[in-house]
Amino acid sequence: MVCLALMFAAVITVRVSGQPRLPPLPIKDGCHQVDPEVGIFRKEGEAVILHFPIFSGVLKARKILPPAAKFVISKKNGTDAVTYEAEGRVQQHATQLWFLPAQASDSGEYSCTYRNETYCVTGSITLSVFDSGSVDMAKLSYPWTATEGEELTIFCPALGSFNKSNTLIEWFKGSSLTALQPSQRDFFHWDGGMLLIPAVMSSHAGLYTCQLTVLINNQQYKVSRTLQVHVQEVKPPAIVSPLNGTVFESSHGSGLEMFCQVLTECPTADSTLVMWQVDEQSVESSYLSRRALQGGREVTRVSTMCQIELRLIIADISEEDDHVEIKCVAQNVGGRQEVVALIKVEDATVTWVIVAVVALCFFLVVVSIFLYVLFKPKEKKKMDYFLARQSSTFSV
Missing domain, CATH: 2.60.40.10 (Immunoglobulins)
Incomplete structure (x- = not known):
């Protein structure tokens, strides 16, 4: 009852004041x-x-x-x-x-x-x-985390109190006194002084300093901020199915459906490339382009990892498909893995011979049973017991 009363009082307070009491x-x-x-x-x-x-x-x-x-x-x-x-x-x-x-x-x-x-x-x-000449700049830095392969945009933090209109923001890496230029490899400027790295690599880790000059009371002052960029390493994808050397068997004229299943870290699942190859060529460029279709990519979470599944469907298997080499390829910024498999076309002649042999064996068994029943020798009637009884009667 006490708890109910307290809850009722709290509701009344919120409704009267419009917000909970601080x-x-x-x-x-x-x-x-x-x-x-x-x-x-x-x-x-x-x-x-x-x-x-x-x-x-x-x-x-x-x-x-x-x-x-x-x-x-x-x-x-x-x-x-x-x-x-x-x-x-x-x-x-x-x-x-x-x-x-x-x-x-x-x-x-x-x-x-x-x-x-x-x-x-x-x-x-x-x-x-801190004295700029003696301080460890890492102590003054803002942490920034990025993953290999992703696009990274860095902005100069904690400048909200300054008037930055018409102010050039320059970026420096490490202890270099030369500002990064838009023409330098992997570094570009955006409007507003943000720094864009199109595809992060491990070499991009380190200290970055943004620097600008602000005008306060008609006098110029220097302002800078330092960021510590940490780059998380991406593990290469792992193909769990099919295994290397797997043989996919199918009969002549039938269809064949195959699945490639890949495990990778979830943050890189969307950027992980998974594809099928036929004789070192893409499916679309191979001789199977008119009869094969790859697609149906699905991403599902499996424990702490993500699984990517890509299927390959071949319609109307023919003799030319026998012993054709196919590959499942998975690749991201962390590495690449390939698995080689083979297509085996079952021989129709051998299949029919096996069927015929089985049918003949079954026919011979039936015929043998019929002949055994037909020519089974008749058993002789045993009259000894009747004769013995008859003899005993006459002796009385």
Whole structure:
């Protein structure tokens, strides 16, 4: 009954307010605490804009943000807190803190606080600024995962606070100081500064840096982001049926249906090529082009893998099809596998001889049974018992 009453009260609350009640925020030092923001890592000498999206979202969701709200952004410095104004190298603009440019000494924990007569709420974020000459760039990188063979589009992340209109974004790979050009192999630019790799290979793994120049208060500042691209290796497909050396038998004039079944990783199933070949040629280019048809490709999930099935149908098997070599071929960016099989046409003459021999044997068995029954010798009647009884009667 208590649970039912609580559920009923929750329904009433939702219907009255239009949305479920939010849980209360924890309080510390008389101020409500918002979950910390995701910490950011930047290079020294670049423009950095620090903002508090989780903090702003909480205020909006709880409808406690008046239009003319004032915020205080401060940096913890031991027991003291440093606050900022709207001018100088470090400037506060509403819920943002601008570093023009950032220095290694700017590293630390920053808090953004909204306070009125009755309410106080605060959020925090950690900023780490590294010297570009000594830092391991992998520590500053955004992870990016790609699979061999797929098309990869990379964009420059975390630039939403900057005005990027009419701004050229350049890309660099590794420690190279030469920007990637559209004419270079496997690299192309897209509008908006995105980097396109048409077909990912293992050699594409590594660090990529996007770099641009932004204009803030009529002064240019450098901004860059580093991404770590991880390339997942693709395993070659495995043909599970038919086996190498399989012989498909069919009689003259009949049809023959064969299946090629391939196991591969599911992310690469659509890009995995499966086909039949006849005497090292495609079915469409072979002498069987008018009598053979391949198709009916089906992809099904088998445990953690995917199975691709492709059938080959040959109509009206003839003598010229005897001992013809056919192949099932499976290929993706991870590798290639082939399985060789043979077509064997059964000899019709031998078949009829076997049928005739079986029929003759059956006929001979029937005839033998009939003759045995017809000429079976008759058994002699035994009169000894009757004669013995007759003799005993006369003796009395």
